[in-house]
Amino acid sequence: MKRIFTFGFLLLALGQGAAEAQQLLSLDSCRAMALRNNKQMGVQQLKQDIAANLRKSARTKYLPHVSAIGSYQFTSEEISILNNEQKGKLSNLGTNLTGSLSGLGNTLQTTLGQMGTMLGQLGVPAEAFQQMAGQLQQNMQQTSTNVAGLLDSEGQKIVDAFRTDTRHIFAGSVLVTQPIFMGGGIVALNKLADINEEFANNSVAARRQGILYSTDQAYWQVVSLKHKKKLAESYLELIKKFDTDVQRMIEEGVATRSEGLSVSVKVNEAEMTLQKVDDGLVLSKMLLCQMIGMPMNEEITLADEDVEDLAVVTLHPQLNVEQAVENRAELKMLDNVVDMSKQATNILKAANLPQVALMGGYALSNPNVLNGFEKKFGGFWNVGVLVRVPIWNWGDVAYKVRAAKGATAIAALERDEAREKIELQVNQNTFKVDEANKRLVMAQTGIERANENLRTANLGFKEGVIAPTVVMEAQTAWLQAQSQLIDAQIAVKLSQVDLQKALGTLY
Template identity: 70%
Template structure:
């Protein structure tokens, strides 16, 4: 029974430790990249730029459009005047009247029966001619009060003054800008996660140091109070050691609080619950960093790889293409057009009340003649914007050159600090050992021992700071060179 209870207690003690995930720097980076919302936005912007680029390519191709129309007018178009219509409708009456006037002497000499028969025949001729005249007038009627029309039109640009070429280059630059912007955001995310990661590692080691220091001063406090009881130490020495114990406890509390907050920040960047316990791989290492060789100054590499400079160069190129688009406003434009048009009524066979159509093809030429210098002013403004972008690019290059020089020296300085900190550790350990030995033999006062303990604490803390500074300076250099991956 006791063995069973012991096994259960052991499992309960082990399970929380196994529940904690162990994260390396690379795993934290990958989680931060997946969790970062701005990177998601940059990816969407990249997709938008790619679709815009594809849209610009279609400007080279022929475009087909279909147009339909219905129109009602209160009056129809008339090809004949009202007088002409009346004349055609009374054509037979007029002609027969003129004929009767001409033949009246001859008709008067005829018998009455012949005159009556001739009058009937002339009336029939007049009626027939009137109908023919009316049919001609009706044939000229358009009946355009209800008009239906439609066309399928194909337009093929031939020369647009270079505007289409410039627009496609702008779309390509936009795609490249989106990619460079995503690279910049990615490097910023990696830089941020590296800062948070090494901050947690630093505070974890400082917490261990604070715990060791507290244990050290507590043991010394116990020894001093024993000596006070034996009369070989004063009460003042005991109070001084008590103060050191309180200071050590306060330091441990501050470090512990800072570590909790730093872990929350790291979890937030990685997309983990804020209070989820995690263990970082470098927390388990006794030595965080080692002294590396002094990096070589490489400004050209930074100029080549920095996404910020690439974005500024994209801005310059985009401004130049904007100028080319504006210049196209002063150049002739040529397009080939063709299609098929139908209408009802149609005029292909007089005015028929049915749909009929025809094919057509032609060339459209647009030549700007006068615009009061509008395009010229816009081109000058665009060239001014290009000059500004070039100046900003040159200034950024100078600043990046200075930054690379500064960080290169910073890495060298961090390596030197770490070397000095490691040497100070050896001196502080020896100093503390000698002080403890002298105190035990009664030849050194408690004050000297506390000073040795404080010096040991400072040396250990400086070592941790120096190791973290080496790591962060290397990250700074990678970011300055644009090689943070």
């Protein structure tokens, strides 16, 4: 008893593990996984972030900007305020002046000699006068030498004071710029950034709809092939059973060998059909797994695989072109392109208008000339208004504006063409939905007739009044009717998805 319980528990655990190994996925879960896995969706979201940052950057153009500048310059020669001749004269100022006074000393010496002769005639002792004159001349020479040295020293100081030593120049400034009027360029730039962000959002919406559309196509393709695989298995089982009955009839001599071979051929065809459907199902599941970000060999089960009635006939869809024009992200993107082209034209026009900016800051340098020429840092505050008025540019801006207007016209034409194509798309897909509904009704009616035909053929075959070939024809008609029903059901689903995408309501 204990062994039986352990064995039952093991079977239960294995069954639970197998159930967990095959994941059950609905259409909504496949859509969500595809959106998370798609790389292009991630690219579009990054572009959305880029557009938001560009919009924030454009807003800063309204605000004052502060910049700091620093520089150092070394030159091989310094700036000289005095030339070499002026430097030489100032450095030898006392010596040159003493040379000019030497003539005055000789004149004074001659005069003193004449005075000594005159005083000697008057009875003044010559020795005393000569002694006095010598002392006076000695004092004058000493004074002249002292004055010459002093003047030379002061002259050299003047030369040194005028030396700039500008081989090492340090400079720096802090500048604040506040735009006042830029010809409307900043306003146009901000509008352009806003439109660019809206374009990025619309691009994300368009990419999202494209991913959902592809996911739906892959999902319903797998469902269709899964149902056709079941149909192929049922048909193979049916034709095998019929082949067994025919072989018994051959053994009993009721049926011919030719009829048996015909049934065997049908069995081979059914096996090949099942193999093709199975291969197609494997490949379709691989595609779906790749789209939703799962391993391609992952065993998955879709929620609609075992649903008998995949689609029901819906009411006749209402033609609503205005809704498509309002919702289609692609058309919104083309509107954004037209608006961005207009704002780009406004930015170009701003280059031909006056521009006014308020400027202020602080500048310093070493050496500086704020208090004479000083070898130290000195600076000053400044404020001013900068006005730029374009006068002549050989029509450069005008040509660019014309080119931009041409680009705007092209974008408008492309938008109008896209609107016409979207209108055609909506009409076509509305017609396809209506047509798919009619096909579904016809397929359902065909199923009833095919089932009745097969039932009658089987009954007649059992009674021996109908040949095996007639039964095979009924089985083939039943198979085609079942296949057409599956195709009609999937066509209804896909036509609805197509219409939603055309209307821009695929979310």
